[in-house]
Amino acid sequence: MKETTPQPVTKSTGASVETLRALYAAQWKDLHHSRVQDWRLCNLLIVGFIGVGGLKVIGQFPELQMIASIVFAVVSLLAVGITIRHGFLFKEKMGAILEIEKLLAAPVLFKPQKGWHRFFKVQYLIITIYMLFALFFVYLACGGLS
Numbered sequence: 001m002k003e004t005t006p007q008p009v010t011k012s013t014g015a016s017v018e019t020l021r022a023l024y025a026a027q028w029k030d031l032h033h034s035r036v037q038d039w040r041l042c043n044l045l046i047v048g049f050i051g052v053g054g055l056k057v058i059g060q061f062p063e064l065q066m067i068a069s070i071v072f073a074v075v076s077l078l079a080v081g082i083t084i085r086h087g088f089l090f091k092e093k094m095g096a097i098l099e100i101e102k103l104l105a106a107p108v109l110f111k112p113q114k115g116w117h118r119f120f121k122v123q124y125l126i127i128t129i130y131m132l133f134a135l136f137f138v139y140l141a142c143g144g145l146s
Helices: 017-058 062-103 116-120 122-141
Strands: none
16 A cells, blocks of 8 residues: 655645645636636527527517517526626635635735726626627517517
8 A cells, every 4th residue: 555645734724735726726617617607698698699680580470589589688687697796706716716825825826906907807898798688689679670
């Protein structure tokens, strides 16, 4: 049987370096997963946009077009809520990541910066896209583009 050497333990938490590294990887994985969810929602709404727009162009099935417009408008608004929640999740996870980096004595890889450029975050772009989709679907549900 092979003897394993015990992993070094951090002084402040008592956690092994291996445990901290696994936790660090899990935090990053959660962040990436939430961003993938945001883009999948965006893809779903693009498909809805094409489908509802196609129903409108064809001009048949006005009831189906109205129902689909309402459903996709609701999905758009729910997507805004999910994206906002993912923004809070990002802050939580980055806080944990920075804390783990301190415990591992790793060089600081991420430094949040303040300034006007933070207005152009990807999250704001995604929320804007969702709101535009919601407005479009509501417009179609109300009989727009007749």
